[in-house]
Amino acid sequence: MMIYTAKLNKKLLFSVLAVIVIVALAIAFGLPEGNKSQTTMDTVKIREDADVISFVNALGYETADETLAMREVVIPEEWDETYENYNALQKKCGFDLEKYKGKTVCLYTVDVVNHPESDVVIAEVMVHKKKAIGGSVYTKNLDGFMYGLEKTQQSVKQ
Numbered sequence: 001m002m003i004y005t006a007k008l009n010k011k012l013l014f015s016v017l018a019v020i021v022i023v024a025l026a027i028a029f030g031l032p033e034g035n036k037s038q039t040t041m042d043t044v045k046i047r048e049d050a051d052v053i054s055f056v057n058a059l060g061y062e063t064a065d066e067t068l069a070m071r072e073v074v075i076p077e078e079w080d081e082t083y084e085n086y087n088a089l090q091k092k093c094g095f096d097l098e099k100y101k102g103k104t105v106c107l108y109t110v111d112v113v114n115h116p117e118s119d120v121v122i123a124e125v126m127v128h129k130k131k132a133i134g135g136s137v138y139t140k141n142l143d144g145f146m147y148g149l150e151k152t153q154q155s156v157k158q
Helices: 010-029 049-058 081-092
Strands: 069-074 104-112 121-128 131-139 146-148
Touching: 049 104, 049 121, 081 131, 081 146, 104 131
Parallel strands: none
Antiparallel strands: 069 104, 104 121, 121 131, 131 146
16 A cells, blocks of 8 residues: 655645636636627728628628718717617617717618518618728618618518
C-alpha cells in the first residue's frame, strides 16, 4: 500500500476556489455574450445600391432589381409623437435613431414584389456613413401597415 502526502498551499487553494466560484456564478447568471453586439442590425454595411437590395432580400423580401430612389433626409433634432413612435419601432428591430438627431442620412427606397398583404409595398433603409441605421417596410394603401426592418415572419409570395 502506498500513501501520498501533499503540502497544501493556501494561496493556490484560495485561487482555485475563487475561479470555481466565478465560473459557477457566470453559469448561474448567464455568460457574457462575447462579441454578439458586433452582429446587431445596426452594423449592416451599405456601400452601394446592391447592398441595400441584398439587405432587404436577406430579411425575406423579394425586391425589384434596382434601387428605386436614394435621397438625403435630415432626422429632426426635436421629435414629435410620430417620430418617437417611429423610433420605438426602430428599437424593436435593433436600431436607434436617437444618436442621429440633426444628422443628414441617405434614405434608400426599393419595391417589395412578394409581400402577402399587398402588391404595393416599399422597403426603406436609412444609411449613415455606410451603415444601416433604420428603416421600415410599409404600404401606401389606406388600410396600410408598417413594419420595422427585421426578418419577415410571414410566408411571402413566390
